[in-house]
Amino acid sequence: MTEKDFSELMQVRRRQQKRSRSAIFTGEQFVLEETDWYLLNLFRLWWHYGMSFLLVPAFAGAMLLAGAQGNRWAVEGGNKLVCSGLLKLTKANIIHARVTAISLHSSEGKPLYQVHYENEDGPGSNFYDIVVIAAQLHDSKNNITFQNFDPPIAEFPGTFHTTVTSIVHGYLNSSYFGFPDPKLFPFASVLTTEAPGLFFNSMDNICPVNLSNTFKRKQPQEAAVWRVHSQHPLEKQELKMLFRSYYSVQVTEWQVCPDYGSVKNLPPIILHDSLFYLNTMEWAASSMEMSAVAARNVALLAYNRWNHDVEKIDQKDLMHKVKTEL
Ligand SMILES: *[C@@H]1O[C@H](CO)[C@@H](O)[C@H](O)[C@H]1NC(C)=O
Ligand SMILES: *[C@@H]1O[C@H](CO)[C@@H](O)[C@H](O)[C@H]1NC(C)=O
Ligand SMILES: *[C@@H]1O[C@H](CO)[C@@H](O)[C@H](O)[C@H]1NC(C)=O
Numbered sequence: 001m002t003e004k005d006f007s008e009l010m011q012v013r014r015r016q017q018k019r020s021r022s023a024i025f026t027g028e029q030f031v032l033e034e035t036d037w038y039l040l041n042l043f044r045l046w047w048h049y050g051m052s053f054l055l056v057p058a059f060a061g062a063m064l065l066a067g068a069q070g071n072r073w074a075v076e077g078g079n080k081l082v083c084s085g086l087l088k089l090t091k092a093n094i095i096h097a098r099v100t101a102i103s104l105h106s107s108e109g110k111p112l113y114q115v116h117y118e119n120e121d122g123p124g125s126n127f128y129d130i131v132v133i134a135a136q137l138h139d140s141k142n143n144i145t146f147q148n149f150d151p152p153i154a155e156f157p158g159t160f161h162t163t164v165t166s167i168v169h170g171y172l173n174s175s176y177f178g179f180p181d182p183k184l185f186p187f188a189s190v191l192t193t194e195a196p197g198l199f200f201n202s203m204d205n206i207c208p209v210n211l212s213n214t215f216k217r218k219q220p221q222e223a224a225v226w227r228v229h230s231q232h233p234l235e236k237q238e239l240k241m242l243f244r245s246y247y248s249v250q251v252t253e254w255q256v257c258p259d260y261g262s263v264k265n266l267p268p269i270i271l272h273d274s275l276f277y278l279n280t281m282e283w284a285a286s287s288m289e290m291s292a293v294a295a296r297n298v299a300l301l302a303y304n305r306w307n308h309d310v311e312k313i314d315q316k317d318l319m320h321k322v323k324t325e326l
Contacts, residue, residue, distance in 0.1 A: 010085035015074040016211045020188030022204075027195040029178060033187075078209040097124065102131060103147035104272065111273045130302050134278040134295070136160075137267070138258070146271075153271050158263040158283065160255035163201070166228045168239065170246025172220050185220035199238050200230040223247065257286035269298065276302060 007013060024032040075081050087094065097117035105112045105127070116125040135142045138158040146153035174185040189204035205217060206227050218224035228234065228242065233251055260283070269280045281294035304310070 013076040015076040022189040027198040101145045130274040167250040170243040182221040203228040
């Protein structure tokens with residue numbers, strides 16, 4: 001699907017791009033700046049760290065958390081419009097409620113799942129032939145209990161990697177980064193390496209979700225909105241290191257991805273005949289793209305199982321077929 005098709009289908013518009021430069025900070029200096037001097041930068045990086053630099057997990061982590069750097073594709077009005085657009089396209093009947101339990105019944109030899117939920121109007125439930133769970137069942141995240149299943153569906157072990165996002169409206173302390181004159185600070189996003197004393201993973205200057213043609217990114221000497229990622233909530237004195245002064249701070253603590261070391265095996269995708277668990281994929285690799293692929297595969301799996309098209313599932317010669325078709 002082209003970007004144009006996608007935009008038309010979802011009725012969204014691509015947000016304007018604002019050029020910005022990134023750099024990697026060690027706590028003392030910048031070791032990599034995004035410039036045209038690519039080779040010089042690689043050389044400096046190698047000089048400081050050797051090639052092992054690219055293997056430093058903190059580096060991978062920082063790149064991961066850099067997330068929404070300016071040059072990524074973004075939707076005007078916010079990327080969440082893609083989710084509401086998708087929901088609208090499915091013409092699904094949405095019940096806004098929190099699922100509390102799923103119990104197994106049967107009807108004419110076929111399983112039937114009763115989904116119990118709770119909302120402002122109190123408890124309720126509905127019966128379904130196929131259920132796909134797209135929420136974490138690990139670490140008491142959603143407290144969904146499974147009733148009448150034999151063998152029982154137990155809670156899955158595993159913990160999550162937490163990160164803290166602080167949205168700060170204020171004046172950057174460019175001195176902290178070695179730029180006494182804020183006007184000369186050239187970066188809109190800063191990643192970090194693992195270094196003692198460094199208390200944040202990345203920070204970037206963020207733009208509103210709606211940009212007009214005349215929008216200009218705030219200059220470093222002006223008050224701007226910065227997004228800071230850290231492992232722990234920032235202490236007041238840490239904020240005062242990064243910012244000369246600030247008007248407001250909004251803090252969100254969230255679980256970025258599974259702690260891959262915390263589980264031995266991937267949880268099952270098929271929990272019961274027609275009861276599927278989508279988030280299993282996150283325990284192999286956590287990204288929006290992977291989740292989208294997993295969702296498509298679970299939909300196909302559910303459809304083929306429902307129609308008893310077993311030869312379409314786990315086709316052993318699939319790779320061979322794909323190759324001969326190519
Ligand atoms: C931002 O853009 C979206 C999508 O184009 C639009 O629906 C919304 O009203 C806009 N919001 C503002 C504050 O301009
Ligand atoms: C799930 O239950 C546990 C223990 O009762 C509780 O601590 C936790 O807050 C609950 N989680 C949610 C999302 O309700
Ligand atoms: C800014 O950074 C400098 C250099 O690290 C530091 O001495 C100073 O306390 C920081 N904060 C302010 C508000 O200037």
